[in-house]
Amino acid sequence: MTRVSATGPDVLFQVDQQWVSGNAVFAWPAGSKHTLRIDPLTYSPLLLKTRYFFNWWQSSAGPLSSPSNEVVITADPRITWYNADLKTQYAITLSFYPCTDQPCNSPGTVWVGQVPFPGNTDVWCDAGVTVAVEAVPNTGYVFAGWWQGGGSLGPLYSFVVNAPVTVYPRFSPARKIQLSSSPQGLQLLADRTVVFAPVTLEWGFDTRHDLGVVTPQRDNHGRTWVFQSWSDGGLLNHSYSVAPMTTADSVEARFVRAVETLVATEPPGLSVKVDGGDVTTPKDFFWGAGDTHTLAAPLHQIDATGAPWTFRAWSNGAPAQQTIQLAPEQADGGIRVTAVYNPLSRIRMESVPNGVPVTVDGADCITPCEIERAVGASVRLVAPPALPGGDGVRYQFEGWEGAEGGSLQASAGFRRVTARYSAWYRLTLASRPADSGSWQATPSSADGFYPAGTSVALAFLPASGMQFQGWELDLAGTNNPASLVMNAPHSVRAAAQALPPAPPRLRVSSAAGDTTAVAPGSIVSLFGAELAGVTAGSTADPLPQSLGGVSIRCAGRLMPLLYVSPGQINFQMAGDLEPGAYKLELYREGAPVRSADFTVESHVPGLFTSTHADGSAITPDSPAHSGERVVLYGTGFGPYVFKLLDGFRVPASPPDPVTDTLEVLVSGRVLTPEFAGATPGMTGIAMVQVVLPQDMPEAETEFSVRIGGVESNQLRVMVR
Numbered sequence: 001m002t003r004v005s006a007t008g009p010d011v012l013f014q015v016d017q018q019w020v021s022g023n024a025v026f027a028w029p030a031g032s033k034h035t036l037r038i039d040p041l042t043y044s045p046l047l048l049k050t051r052y053f054f055n056w057w058q059s060s061a062g063p064l065s066s067p068s069n070e071v072v073i074t075a076d077p078r079i080t081w082y083n084a085d086l087k088t089q090y091a092i093t094l095s096f097y098p099c100t101d102q103p104c105n106s107p108g109t110v111w112v113g114q115v116p117f118p119g120n121t122d123v124w125c126d127a128g129v130t131v132a133v134e135a136v137p138n139t140g141y142v143f144a145g146w147w148q149g150g151g152s153l154g155p156l157y158s159f160v161v162n163a164p165v166t167v168y169p170r171f172s173p174a175r176k177i178q179l180s181s182s183p184q185g186l187q188l189l190a191d192r193t194v195v196f197a198p199v200t201l202e203w204g205f206d207t208r209h210d211l212g213v214v215t216p217q218r219d220n221h222g223r224t225w226v227f228q229s230w231s232d233g234g235l236l237n238h239s240y241s242v243a244p245m246t247t248a249d250s251v252e253a254r255f256v257r258a259v260e261t262l263v264a265t266e267p268p269g270l271s272v273k274v275d276g277g278d279v280t281t282p283k284d285f286f287w288g289a290g291d292t293h294t295l296a297a298p299l300h301q302i303d304a305t306g307a308p309w310t311f312r313a314w315s316n317g318a319p320a321q322q323t324i325q326l327a328p329e330q331a332d333g334g335i336r337v338t339a340v341y342n343p344l345s346r347i348r349m350e351s352v353p354n355g356v357p358v359t360v361d362g363a364d365c366i367t368p369c370e371i372e373r374a375v376g377a378s379v380r381l382v383a384p385p386a387l388p389g390g391d392g393v394r395y396q397f398e399g400w401e402g403a404e405g406g407s408l409q410a411s412a413g414f415r416r417v418t419a420r421y422s423a424w425y426r427l428t429l430a431s432r433p434a435d436s437g438s439w440q441a442t443p444s445s446a447d448g449f450y451p452a453g454t455s456v457a458l459a460f461l462p463a464s465g466m467q468f469q470g471w472e473l474d475l476a477g478t479n480n481p482a483s484l485v486m487n488a489p490h491s492v493r494a495a496a497q498a499l500p501p502a503p504p505r506l507r508v509s510s511a512a513g514d515t516t517a518v519a520p521g522s523i524v525s526l527f528g529a530e531l532a533g534v535t536a537g538s539t540a541d542p543l544p545q546s547l548g549g550v551s552i553r554c555a556g557r558l559m560p561l562l563y564v565s566p567g568q569i570n571f572q573m574a575g576d577l578e579p580g581a582y583k584l585e586l587y588r589e590g591a592p593v594r595s596a597d598f599t600v601e602s603h604v605p606g607l608f609t610s611t612h613a614d615g616s617a618i619t620p621d622s623p624a625h626s627g628e629r630v631v632l633y634g635t636g637f638g639p640y641v642f643k644l645l646d647g648f649r650v651p652a653s654p655p656d657p658v659t660d661t662l663e664v665l666v667s668g669r670v671l672t673p674e675f676a677g678a679t680p681g682m683t684g685i686a687m688v689q690v691v692l693p694q695d696m697p698e699a700e701t702e703f704s705v706r707i708g709g710v711e712s713n714q715l716r717v718m719v720r
Contacts (some may be wrong), residue, residue: 002026002075006038006084010046013038029074037070038084049091049164051123058083058330069294091122092131093166107141110134125161131159142171142204172204175242178250179211183242186225187214188253190318197253205244211251212237216258216286223331225255226288258286259326260334263295269304272297272339281339282610289328296321297339306414308372309341338445345410347382351419353395358383358419364578367419373410381406383419392428392489394449395421397413423452426483428491432472436496437462440481450486457483460494469495504529506596508584511570512606512635513713519604520635521575521644523684526596527551527568532588535565542647543572543683549589554582560647560683572684603660603708604636607715608685610703623718626696631689632715633679637662638708639715640678650678662707664690667697676707692719 005023006013012021021636034484036057044050059073060080064071073082097106100110106118110615111134117123134156136141143155147168159165179188181197181461188197189212193234195201203209213236215227227236229342231252234240240251240621263274264282271280272294297320297649299311311320315338318403324337349358351367358365359382365371373379382404387395400406402417426448429439440459443450450456450511458483486491509515518524543560545551552559552571563570569586577600586594610618613629624630640654650656657677664671673690688705702714 001640002028002079003081004036004083005081006052007086008042008044008052010044010089011038011042011052011084011086012045030075030077032075033072034075035070035072036082036084040069042086047164051089051091051124052086052370053089055085055087058085064419075707081717089124089128090161090164091124092133093120093122094169095120095166096169096171097537102236106138108135108143108169109167110167111136128159128163130158132156133167135171137171137174140174141171142174142202142207144172144204146206172207174202175205175249175320177203177240177242180250180252182252183219183225185219186253186255187217188307189213203242205242207242207689208236209240209242211240212463213253213255215255216282223655224258224260224286226258226286228254228256228288230254241382242497256288256290257328257331259289259330261285261287261293261324261326262334262336264336264338265297266338267309267341270301270309270339270341286399287326288542289326289331292323292325294321294323295337295339301341302414306346306348307412308344308346308414310344312340312342314339327440343375343412343414345375345377346409346412346414347371347373347408348416349419350416351472352421353387353389356383356387356419356421359390375410375412377410379403379408379410381408381417381419387421389423392426394424394426396424396451397420399691423488423524424449425452425486426450427456427486428489428490429458430493431460432493432495435463436466437468437494439494452486454486456486457481460496462496465499466496467499469497471495506531506584506586506594508596508598510604510606512608515604515636517599517601517604518573519601519638520577521639521646521684522561522573522604522606522636523570525570525575526584526586527567528586528594528596530566530588531569531586532564532566532590537563541649542645545647551587553585553587562683572646575644588713601710603638603710605634605638605662605705605707605712606636606711607632607634607703607712609633610715610717613689618717623720624692625720626692627694629689629691630717632664632690632703632705634686634688634712635684636703636712637676637686637705647683649683650680652680655680658686658707662688662709664688664693665704665706665711667701669693676705 003023003025004015004224009022015024015026016034038054041175042052042056047670054069056067059082092112094117095111096110097119099106104118109116109118112123112131135143147170147296178200179190179195179197181188184197186197187194190201191209211234213227216224218224262282262284263272263279265272268282273276276291299320303310314322328339348370349360349365349367356367358367360371361380378526381400383397385397389395398420400417402415402419427450428448431437438459438461451471460468468480471482472495474490475482475484475492484492506526506528508518509525509527510518511525532548532550534548538544538561543562545558547561548564550564550569555574555577557574559571559574561571579601581597581599584596584598611631612618613631616622618624618630637658640656641659644650653676655675657675662673662676664673671690673688675689677686679685679687696719698720700716701719703717704714705712
């Protein structure tokens with residue numbers, strides 16, 4: 001299947017001597033021979049003034065090697081189409097004069113590109129090119145425009161050729177028009193072009209042209225002239241129609257001598273009315289001699305700076321409104337007319353903020369307002385000391401700007417005076433619950449109002465039994481004190497809550513009894529409430545420093561713990577503490593740190609219990625006997641010969657006696673023990689071995705020890 005076509009959709013061509021157009025499709029056996037032919041120049045049968053030039057034959061495999069318009073091809077399944085490539089041309093039809101006689105007496109020539117054409121013809125151009133067309137009139141004719149475009153195109157214009165087009169140049173027989181001036185030699189405007197009169201122009205019949213004048217203007221002698229009238233009765237600038245007459249025509253512009261008139265004011269820059277129109281002075285006018293003009297000066301006006309003025313008189317003695325007539329003898333020197341004004345004082349009262357009711361010389365005035373006074377007059381201003389400004393806002397008078405003390409002397413010109421007020425904002429303080437504390441505000445304010453921009457430091461002092469929680473309303477956070485900038489009315493509320501009951505005071509004592517001091521290395525008890533969340537004990541070696549979520553620190557060290565409970569903790573005191581005052585700190589998980597003050601002394605003896613020599617307990621059923629060796633156990637007996645490690649059990653050997661002499665007190669007797677020292681296998685526990693006298697009475701007897709001059713508590717022991 002092979003498609004044969006041409007670039008122009010309406011162009012006829014031959015396939016095997018058969019005329020076809022458009023896209024023709026043929027079924028050819030592969031290898032068969034066929035003839036394709038198209039005319040070198042073909043005119044469109046459907047589109048007027050359109051033609052095609054043959055370029056070459058194209059195929060799906062590329063251009064054919066032969067440039068001929070007639071080719072023989074071989075059918076090939078690989079080549080699916082053939083196309084005759086054509087170049088399109090359109091006719092530019094020139095329509096302005098039929099040249100039937102030779103030579104052609106055309107009114108003009110039309111140039112298309114570089115080729116001249118004296119009459120009607122078709123000019124063929126390639127599609128898409130830009131063509132320049134120019135109309136040139138012959139002698140006795142003028143170019144009057146193109147019919148297309150409303151005749152507004154100039155003699156030369158260009159366009160893109162994308163379809164057939166007809167152009168209609170207009171040539172009109174020329175007519176001589178003479179333009180003159182009185183006096184001669186002045187400048188006129190012919191079709192907005194300056195010409196010097198007299199001048200003769202050639203304009204076409206039935207054409208219209210613009211006439212005008214330059215006014216005012218100077219002649220060659222330096223004299224100034226102004227336009228007066230045209231001889232055809234037209235306005236200064238008007239349209240002139242060329243009539244189809246055979247005789248020449250002329251138009252004259254008439255001028256008169258100008259009188260230069262300077263209209264001014266004193267001071268300069270004020271405005272007056274000249275012939276009913278507003279004019280800012282000084283202003284020069286060139287008016288014709290003999291003309292009359294009206295000048296009017298406003299009785300009162302304000303200059304560009306805002307200063308007021310009142311009319312006094314014209315320089316020629318005339319009243320505010322006058323009519324002047326210009327005389328020819330004034331043309332050489334000109335004239336000057338000045339409106340003279342006297343100054344006034346204009347005062348504008350303003351305020352920050354606006355709308356303040358002030359008084360000016362006793363009269364009410366709501367700012368902004370203005371007054372006028374004679375120069376030198378005294379003016380007294382009074383402003384209210386304070387103004388309400390809405391809820392929580394007031395304005396405080398600070399003073400007059402531009403009028404010291406509220407008085408001034410009126411001066412010529414314009415001036416502003418301003419009543420300055422500053423904004424003050426109210427600070428409202430409250431607490432939740434009410435009356436749960438007191439406030440401190442720095443700086444303080446008697447009525448709660450502060451100047452705008454003031455930074456106020458606020459501190460809330462909770463009442464007894466109350467605790468500060470945080471700020472609410474216009475202040476946030478928990479920092480107390482806190483600061484707040486008064487850039488608007490503000491309300492601050494302090495939130496407080498009742499304090500929980502304070503836990504009982506902690507107390508430190510010897511574990512062997514109620515003492516006011518404890519000894520280094522001894523077993524000590526800490527009494528209180530909520531000391532621990534559990535009850536736990538330990539016999540580990542060494543003892544733990546944390547037990548049941550609790551630890552105790554003293555002198556920068558953690559103490560070895562034996563027992564913890566909610567109401568009591570037993571621990572070993574550090575053995576190297578010197579006598580003096582100390583602070584104990586209790587750490588418990590999830591609770592604040594608590595502390596207790598206590599005193600350390602070198603000897604604070606205390607007794608726990610007693611046993612037989614075999615270690616069995618002395619009880620009413622198993623009492624001690626006269627002459628028997630008994631063992632007393634206690635703590636706080638002072639230093640030992642060999643220094644012991646805190647929290648570690650005492651080794652079995654060698655024996656470690658106390659360094660100081662210890663006495664056993666029994667029923668008024670003083671006994672010397674066989675041994676007094678550290679208890680092997682124990683931590684912080686001391687032992688005393690003593691032989692009871694043979695004559696001990698059978699009774700419950702009180703035992704105590706004394707060391708370093710300090711006597712221990714009494715231990716009751718059954719003796720029989």
